[in-house]
Amino acid sequence: MKNKKMKIARIESDVSQEQLADLVGVTRQTISLIESGNYNPTLKLCKDICKALNKTLNDLFWEE
């Protein structure tokens, strides 16, 4: 259950895990864990990531 949507959005925005981590104020490991799946981030972090990548919650974290 990897989060491919987020990884793709990040690569489309041309930012590394470390750059995204800096943008949202967490560590690189946290970004890596979220993309790797099996992780349960907080809502605020999800929102911050969405804003940094110009996406919405549904875009990156919702599956029908």
Added chain:
Amino acid sequence: MKNKKMKIARIESDVSQEQLADLVGVTRQTISLIESGNYNPTLKLCKDICKALNKTLNDLFWEE
């Protein structure tokens, strides 16, 4: 910064805070805190609440 969307969706579905808490497997206090705002729930809990109320993440937790 209250979460009115969630409270409205819950009332539309005719469930109490306690019933919603049971549906998603948390305590009534956690639901109360989320609706009161100033709280930062986990993504999994947000998703579970959305499913219980037949809404999406953007419906309840995203503001433009």
Added chain:
DNA sequence: TCATTATGCAATTTATATTTGACACTATGT
């Protein structure tokens, strides 16, 4: 009046998200 349901809030404890520091591997370029 009395009981019940629904809600808000606060203190303390428990579970877990996140940090920190480290080591490893794979490109890519010099």
Added chain:
DNA sequence: ACATAGTGTCAAATATAAATTGCATAATGA
């Protein structure tokens, strides 16, 4: 061959979400 950027992952510590318990209030019905 060497350096560097990007990523995956692990163990231990810290920060905070969530649980637990309890008390208070308003609304409703018997």
